[in-house]
Amino acid sequence: MRKIIVGLKRVIDYNVRVRVRPDGSGVETDGVKMSINPFDEIALEEALRIKEQGKADEIIVLSIGASESQQQLRTGLAMGADRAVLIETSENLDPLSITKVFQKIISQENPNLVILGKQAIDNDNNQTGQMLAALLEWPQATFASKISLNDTKAEVIREVDAGLETIEINLPAIITVDLRLNEPRYVKLPDIMKAKKKPLDVIAFGDLDITPNDAIKILNTEPPEQRQKGIMVDNVPALIKELENKGLI
Amino acid sequence: MLDSPLETLKSAVNENAWITDISEMQAYITEWRNTFDGIPLIVLFPESANQVSEIVKICASNKIAIIPQGGNTGLCGGAIPDKSGSQVIISLKKLNKIKSISRNNFSIEVEAGCILEDIHKKVSNYSLVFPIDVSSSGSCQIGGNISTNAGGTNVLKYGTTRSQVLGLEVVLPNGDIWNGMTNLIKDNSGYDLKQLFIGAEGTLGIITSATLKLYPCPGNIVTAFLGFDEISSVQYLLFEMRKKYGNNLETFELISERAINLVKKNISNINHPFDTDYSWYILLEVSKLTFIECNDQLMSFVKSNHISNAVITKNLTEKNALWKIRDSISAAQKYEGGSFKHDISVPPSKVSALIIELEEKILRILPTSRIVAFGHVGDGNIHFNVSQPKNMTLSNFEKFRKIISKTVYDCIMDFNGSICAEHGVGMLKKADLLHYKSNIEINLMRSIKQTIDPMNIMNPGKII
Ligand SMILES: Cc1cc2nc3c(=O)[nH]c(=O)nc-3n(C[C@H](O)[C@H](O)[C@H](O)COP(=O)(O)OP(=O)(O)OC[C@H]3O[C@@H](n4cnc5c(N)ncnc54)[C@H](O)[C@@H]3O)c2cc1C
Numbered sequence: 001m002r003k004i005i006v007g008l009k010r011v012i013d014y015n016v017r018v019r020v021r022p023d024g025s026g027v028e029t030d031g032v033k034m035s036i037n038p039f040d041e042i043a044l045e046e047a048l049r050i051k052e053q054g055k056a057d058e059i060i061v062l063s064i065g066a067s068e069s070q071q072q073l074r075t076g077l078a079m080g081a082d083r084a085v086l087i088e089t090s091e092n093l094d095p096l097s098i099t100k101v102f103q104k105i106i107s108q109e110n111p112n113l114v115i116l117g118k119q120a121i122d123n124d125n126n127q128t129g130q131m132l133a134a135l136l137e138w139p140q141a142t143f144a145s146k147i148s149l150n151d152t153k154a155e156v157i158r159e160v161d162a163g164l165e166t167i168e169i170n171l172p173a174i175i176t177v178d179l180r181l182n183e184p185r186y187v188k189l190p191d192i193m194k195a196k197k198k199p200l201d202v203i204a205f206g207d208l209d210i211t212p213n214d215a216i217k218i219l220n221t222e223p224p225e226q227r228q229k230g231i232m233v234d235n236v237p238a239l240i241k242e243l244e245n246k247g248l249i
Numbered sequence: 250m251l252d253s254p255l256e257t258l259k260s261a262v263n264e265n266a267w268i269t270d271i272s273e274m275q276a277y278i279t280e281w282r283n284t285f286d287g288i289p290l291i292v293l294f295p296e297s298a299n300q301v302s303e304i305v306k307i308c309a310s311n312k313i314a315i316i317p318q319g320g321n322t323g324l325c326g327g328a329i330p331d332k333s334g335s336q337v338i339i340s341l342k343k344l345n346k347i348k349s350i351s352r353n354n355f356s357i358e359v360e361a362g363c364i365l366e367d368i369h370k371k372v373s374n375y376s377l378v379f380p381i382d383v384s385s386s387g388s389c390q391i392g393g394n395i396s397t398n399a400g401g402t403n404v405l406k407y408g409t410t411r412s413q414v415l416g417l418e419v420v421l422p423n424g425d426i427w428n429g430m431t432n433l434i435k436d437n438s439g440y441d442l443k444q445l446f447i448g449a450e451g452t453l454g455i456i457t458s459a460t461l462k463l464y465p466c467p468g469n470i471v472t473a474f475l476g477f478d479e480i481s482s483v484q485y486l487l488f489e490m491r492k493k494y495g496n497n498l499e500t501f502e503l504i505s506e507r508a509i510n511l512v513k514k515n516i517s518n519i520n521h522p523f524d525t526d527y528s529w530y531i532l533l534e535v536s537k538l539t540f541i542e543c544n545d546q547l548m549s550f551v552k553s554n555h556i557s558n559a560v561i562t563k564n565l566t567e568k569n570a571l572w573k574i575r576d577s578i579s580a581a582q583k584y585e586g587g588s589f590k591h592d593i594s595v596p597p598s599k600v601s602a603l604i605i606e607l608e609e610k611i612l613r614i615l616p617t618s619r620i621v622a623f624g625h626v627g628d629g630n631i632h633f634n635v636s637q638p639k640n641m642t643l644s645n646f647e648k649f650r651k652i653i654s655k656t657v658y659d660c661i662m663d664f665n666g667s668i669c670a671e672h673g674v675g676m677l678k679k680a681d682l683l684h685y686k687s688n689i690e691i692n693l694m695r696s697i698k699q700t701i702d703p704m705n706i707m708n709p710g711k712i713i
Binding site: 013014015016017019031033035036038041071074075078079183186187188189192193196234235 | 541
């Protein structure tokens with residue numbers, strides 16, 4: 001059976017104005033809207049399209065995090081994933097530990113393809129895909145903006161600084177996706193209904209026999225310096241005058 | 250030699266805080282839909298209530314008419330001067346300070362020229378909300394919202410702007426400053442004077458500051474978009490949702506197929522959630538409900554054949570995309586030629602009956618007209634707009650204005666509704682108001698106006 005594993009991380013919604021806790025211990029999440037990391041949603045959408053083209057049989061969504069992440073997994077199932085796995089932990093694991101969890105699940109499930117977001121928008125680490133490829137010794141294609149598959153290979157267009165790069169990799173492989181790959185679908189009623197019946201396994205992180213990596217400690221979180229408020233000018237002469245006053249022209 | 254009134258007016262505000270050159274006035278003298286324009290003597294930008302008072306005193310002693318103006322997003326010509334070149338526009342845009350927030354009282358003190366969206370942003374830092382929300386919130390001012398008693402998309406849960414006002418500071422037509430900036434929920438010490446100025450469209454005085462109510466954030470809200478074909482379903486859905494979710498029902502906006510199609514056609518980056526078209530859509534928001542519970546609720550509506558399909562948003566990006574559809578309807582119609590706008594309300598239980606009857610009546614008069622119906626039906630408010638037929642010139646279409654609007658308003662009367670639901674009267678509906686209100690009502694309004702503004706200098710020619 002041709003399987004795809006997709007990672008789904010629960011993060012603060014992209015549209016929320018993130019606030020730092022007054023004591024610097026992190027960012028405020030109380031009563032804040034949480035969603036699937038947008039890059040992960042794009043990864044899942046791509047997996048669904050691959051399956052719809054008849055090039056995969058099963059899509060598994062995997063999340064690592066607190067119990068609430070089940071909400072995001074259910075959403076993933078409603079989008080069309082076949083089953084979900086939550087590795088439950090209240091700890092804030094670093095990318096290497098997360099990667100080891102993926103490695104473990106991959107060794108059990110034997111997927112042909114793993115699609116991840118290029119990064120999660122909370123910590124912006126951009127590491128999991130790359131480290132996973134290294135640990136598994138699999139080929140990788142990062143920052144994908146187009147993916148074409150056949151039975152043994154994937155052709156991937158990557159968004160790189162210089163423009164677009166097209167590469168071919170053997171399967172199984174790790175692909176991390178960029179923003180322009182696709183536009184994720186809305187979830188419609190019958191699909192949400194179906195999702196309720198799909199399996200969602202919850203496994204305690206402690207049962208996986210992985211020692212969390214403690215090489216990184218977050219010491220303090222600070223908000224960025226406030227940008228000065230812009231001003232509105234009524235017309236071009238006023239704009240020129242303002243710029244002159246500020247010595248900019 | 251005594252200065253001319255014009256020079257005295259200039260000296261009442263800060264240096265250069267005025268415009269007399271007509272070529273620089275465009276933003277202040279034409280209305281959003283280009284339906285009204287005027288030529289004032291001067292546009293003034295006072296920065297304090299004292300400066301406003303000073304201006305009003307000068308105007309009072311020279312019998313100069315005053316046009317208070319907020320963000321100039323009003324839709325009835327209320328903030329536009331006549332063409333005489335003698336009226337003075339007082340723009341409140343420089344009175345834009347947020348004075349204080351009282352988290353314990355759930356209230357905020359603002360100057361009248363604060364942009365509505367700036368208030369939203371400010372209070373969100375405290376996990377609070379100010380619930381008045383309109384599509385123009387990036388430009389309209391709180392003083393304008395209060396003066397038009399603005400409605401918008403949250404009225405179902407929180408009431409109109411009137412329900413949000415705890416206190417006001419108003420410059421009266423004689424220049425006196427009335428300080429009614431209380432922070433009291435109960436205050437029965439005589440007539441509730443602030444109510445007079447709320448919804449008065451600047452005809453009784455100039456609001457310079459307000460104390461407003463704030464509310465705790467409702468927390469997680471699910472947003473759904475429902476598609477269905479029978480307008481009568483709207484009544485069932487509204488009743489069921491209100492019964493079940495009470496005050497947690499946040500939004501219930503109706504959108505017709507034609508409204509959506511115009512948005513898709515004329516506005517870029519619109520992401521329509523369904524592959525099939527339905528005759529009607531509802532944008533629904535409920536707080537304190539989970540995705541799954543919402544799903545179960547909506548499935549029961551599918552089973553009872555009240556809706557055909559629905560999507561539930563999975564993130565705020567999708568929610569914003571749906572709101573963009575709703576918020577673009579007015580703009581989308583601008584590309585379709587002339588449109589007769591009717592901002593009407595009926596008791597919420599009669600919305601679908603009214604729409605059915607109006608459509609039938611209007612199509613009998615002008616079968617090729619394109620009806621665009623949408624609105625805040627949760628509170629009984631419908632925007633019933635009749636757009637120009639594709640094969641008809643604007644001037645020919647204009648010939649139908651009278652008969653179509655009369656038909657709409659007569660029908661509204663049969664339903665015990667209102668011909669001015671949330672946008673007010675201004676110049677646009679002045680004659681209609683006279684026609685449809687009783688003599689007793691008109692006379693009472695006139696005597697209030699006469700008492701507070703005996704010289705008729707405060708926004709003359711508006712409302713009555
Ligand atoms: C795209 C769009 C969508 C809209 N949607 C809605 C909606 O959903 N619901 C709704 O209710 N309205 C809506 N409106 C109408 C409009 O935005 C509101 O009426 C708004 O409240 C007006 O605020 P403003 O500051 O622009 O006032 P203006 O247009 O400047 O003035 C409106 C009236 O108030 C008076 N006024 C303004 N400020 C003061 C003051 N400080 N003291 C005394 N009088 C004053 C003016 O003289 C005038 O009569 C919409 C408008 C647009 C363009």
